[in-house]
Amino acid sequence: MNCSLARALNDVGDWWTLLIIRDAFLGAQRFSEFQRSLGLARNTLSDRLERLCAADVMMRAGTPARPLYSLTEKGRALAPALVALQQWGDQFASANLPPVVVTDRCGRPLPRLKVVDQDGAEVDPEGLRFAPGPGADARTHARFQAHARFRPTPAFRS
Amino acid sequence: MNCSLARALNDVGDWWTLLIIRDAFLGAQRFSEFQRSLGLARNTLSDRLERLCAADVMMRAGTPARPLYSLTEKGRALAPALVALQQWGDQFASANLPPVVVTDRCGRPLPRLKVVDQDGAEVDPEGLRFAPGPGADARTHARFQAHARFRPTPAFRS
DNA sequence: CTGTATCCTTAAAGATACTG
DNA sequence: CAGTATCTTTAAGGATACAG
Numbered sequence: 001m002n003c004s005l006a007r008a009l010n011d012v013g014d015w016w017t018l019l020i021i022r023d024a025f026l027g028a029q030r031f032s033e034f035q036r037s038l039g040l041a042r043n044t045l046s047d048r049l050e051r052l053c054a055a056d057v058m059m060r061a062g063t064p065a066r067p068l069y070s071l072t073e074k075g076r077a078l079a080p081a082l083v084a085l086q087q088w089g090d091q092f093a094s095a096n097l098p099p100v101v102v103t104d105r106c107g108r109p110l111p112r113l114k115v116v117d118q119d120g121a122e123v124d125p126e127g128l129r130f131a132p133g134p135g136a137d138a139r140t141h142a143r144f145q146a147h148a149r150f151r152p153t154p155a156f157r158s
Numbered sequence: 159m160n161c162s163l164a165r166a167l168n169d170v171g172d173w174w175t176l177l178i179i180r181d182a183f184l185g186a187q188r189f190s191e192f193q194r195s196l197g198l199a200r201n202t203l204s205d206r207l208e209r210l211c212a213a214d215v216m217m218r219a220g221t222p223a224r225p226l227y228s229l230t231e232k233g234r235a236l237a238p239a240l241v242a243l244q245q246w247g248d249q250f251a252s253a254n255l256p257p258v259v260v261t262d263r264c265g266r267p268l269p270r271l272k273v274v275d276q277d278g279a280e281v282d283p284e285g286l287r288f289a290p291g292p293g294a295d296a297r298t299h300a301r302f303q304a305h306a307r308f309r310p311t312p313a314f315r316s
Numbered sequence: 317c318t319g320t321a322t323c324c325t326t327a328a329a330g331a332t333a334c335t336g
Numbered sequence: 337c338a339g340t341a342t343c344t345t346t347a348a349g350g351a352t353a354c355a356g
Contacts, residue, residue, distance in 0.1 A: 002257045004247030005180055005240070011251060015171055022163055025286055031318055041350045046319060065356075066317065074250045076283035080271040081246055082163070083286070084239035089162030090291070092232045093169060097293030099160045104275040105285040113238040113271055117262040125234035127263040128183055128241075133248070135255030189338050199330045204339060223336080224337065 002140050011055045012078065016040055016048050018085070021071070021078060024058060029068045084113045160298055169213045170236065174198055174206050176243070179229070179236060182216060187226045242271045 001007070012018055016038065023037050035045050049069060052058040057075040062068035071078075083102050090098035091112075101109045115123045132144050159165070170176055174196065181195050193203050207227060210216040215233040220226035229236075241260050248256035249270075259267045273281045290302050 003177075004252045004256045004258065005244045006177060006247075007251035008243045008247030009173060009176060013171070013173055013176070015167060018167060018171070019161075019164060025283070026288055035318095042319070043321085043351095044349060047348095064318095067319095071283070077250065078246055079283040079286060080273055081239060081242035083273050084242045084271070085166045086163045088235055088239055089164075089166030092235065093165035094162045094293055098162045098291035099294045099298045100162065100288050101291040103287045103289050104281050105287055107287060107289055108276055109289075110273060110281065111276055113242070113273065115238050115241050115268060115271065118266055118269055123262050123268065125183070125229070125237040128237060129261045129263055129265060130184055130258050131261050131265055131267075133256035133259040135252055135257045137257065140257045193338095200339070201331095201341085202329060205328095222338095225339095 002135075002137055008081075011051075011057060012081075014048070016044065017052065018082065020045070020048055020052065021057070021075060022082060022086075024069065024071050024075065025079070025082065029070060031067070031069070034069075080113060083110065087112050160293075160295055166239075169209075169215060172206070174202065175210065176240065178203070178206055178210065179215070179233060180240060180244075182227065182229050182233065183237070183240065187228060189225070189227070192227075238271060241268065245270050 012021065019038055020034055023034055028034050028037060031045065031049070034049075035042060038045070049058065052075070053060055053069075055074075056072055057078070058069050059072050060067045060069060086098075086100075086102060087110075090096065090101070103109050115125075115128070117123050132141055136144075170179065177196055178192055181192055186192050186195060189203065189207070192207075193200060196203070207216065210233070211218055211227075213232075214230055215236070216227050217230050218225045218227060244256075244258075244260060245268075248254065248259070261267050273286070275281050290299055294302075
């Protein structure tokens, strides 16, 4: 798919994968830590760790017999996505009574992530738009031109 | 699960669901728009839209015979998570050549989402911590006390 | 401890045809 | 147009036992 979101989901869009990554952020490193923390089957965990290493989201260190799993830079770059999802769950799926909160290293809860524009002004969801990027292929361009991708942008609406 | 992330994933942690939501942000409203845009089976789409409406992420308007699907406030609140994931895919899965970029309503590409603390300072991934929240149950508290959730916080490490 | 190898059961997804 | 109803196929996940 010619789509970054689909590609992202291909790497981490699985039920267990993001939970594994969260545990890695929490400091889990050993196979058994993930396994006991999440309670998933061993073969499933094995498969997920394999995929994550193959996708360069996590890496294996330690000895082959007792590996240590940790996040790569690519994996750590998931922090905003992870925090955003958790905060959304805090607010809407946990009725603002989250079991666990994300904090800075001093233990102060983090404010909600905001989408801001180049001037630092917050962009509300209705203000979001999409446009062909540098990697757009012919099909993508065609789609946007065909019907402005569903919703006309202000420029087209004028 | 006593975990906001798992609850969030329960609502939107599916392969198709986030793509449907993205199309909704793009302005798609009709069953056939989603279907043609994503190319998923009709029964699958039907199921996803059903779940999304049940979870109050999307809502149905228009006539029963020709419904219009749109995001609720809860759904629009997914914008940060969606943008964060897409940007991650842009950078790492599309080699910084994204087919589609997220912009503000003027068409200016958005800067990358950042995790900031209460003072507005950026929090790097290593600085992330987690702590029991107001909705923590006994089991959650026990977990944190048992082993500081894998990694000792600076306070515990001292 | 860290997996791999099977087996088994269930769920998910697509294709297709049909209905209001 | 917007689904529903079947049917079929495949994949995913858990359980268990075993191995290095």
